Amino acid sequence: MKPKIVYQDENLLAINKPSGWIVNEATTTKNKPVLQSWLKKNFDYEIAKSREFRSGIVHRLDKETSGILIVAKTKKAFRLLQREFKQRKVRKTYKALVHGKVEPRQGVIKLPVGRLPWNRQRFGVLPGGREAETSYQVETYYKKGKEAFSFLTLKPKTGRTHQIRIHLKHLKYPIVADEFYAGRKTAREDRKWCPRLFLHAFSIEFIHPQNGKNIKLEANLPEDLQQILSSLN
DSSP, X not given: OOXXXXXXXXXXXXXXXXXXXXXXXXXXXXXXXXXXXXXXXXXXXXXXTOTTTGGGBOSOOOTTOEEEEEEESSHHHXXXXXXXXXXXXXXXXXXXXXESOOSSSEEEXXXXXXXXXXXXXXXXXXXXXXXXXXXXXXXXXXXXXXXXXXXXXXXXXXXXXXXXXXXXXXXXXXXTTOTTTSOHHHHHHHTTTOOSOOEEEEEXXXXXXXXXXXXXXXXXXXXXXXHHHHTOO
């Protein structure tokens, strides 16, 4: 699957990133689909080929997370959008399917996160870590056999690496098929019926860098994840 353009004007692009695509180029991304390389190849806006401005990529999504991603086309738009992210003016919404019956049906998770000192590759809830806040709401409860699942809408107030995944794991509601945080055995069982991380960046709301208007863009839940939900009771 190729990325799809959800919105475009002379200042920015909004892309629906498929699961499996890496966002930024790196030495380790050979022979894998990379969004930055795709932008360089297919577009010719002001900073499309710029390494300094990462081809306009303002924020990231994990490789297996699908959904909406904003790309700036000019240096000015890049700087203004980056500032909005830093000042937490950008509002993002995610959808996730998690293990367990999440109760209460809505709430706010405020737990500091950071790199684990004993495993620098991993992040976790860490006293003295960086503040992180995620609000959630249960949309639907599901069952598969005897096991309960919850379909959630999540709004991270901060943008820490793996924040949503870490917060849910800490509360003992890991995201379905999360090989990093659900535990090896659980993830292996999940992948028999859900072949990838069930996390999707559903919408993003921000101030347009040119006209100052509020703009909200959405990317519907992709077909593969919709089919997973239909397979549950």
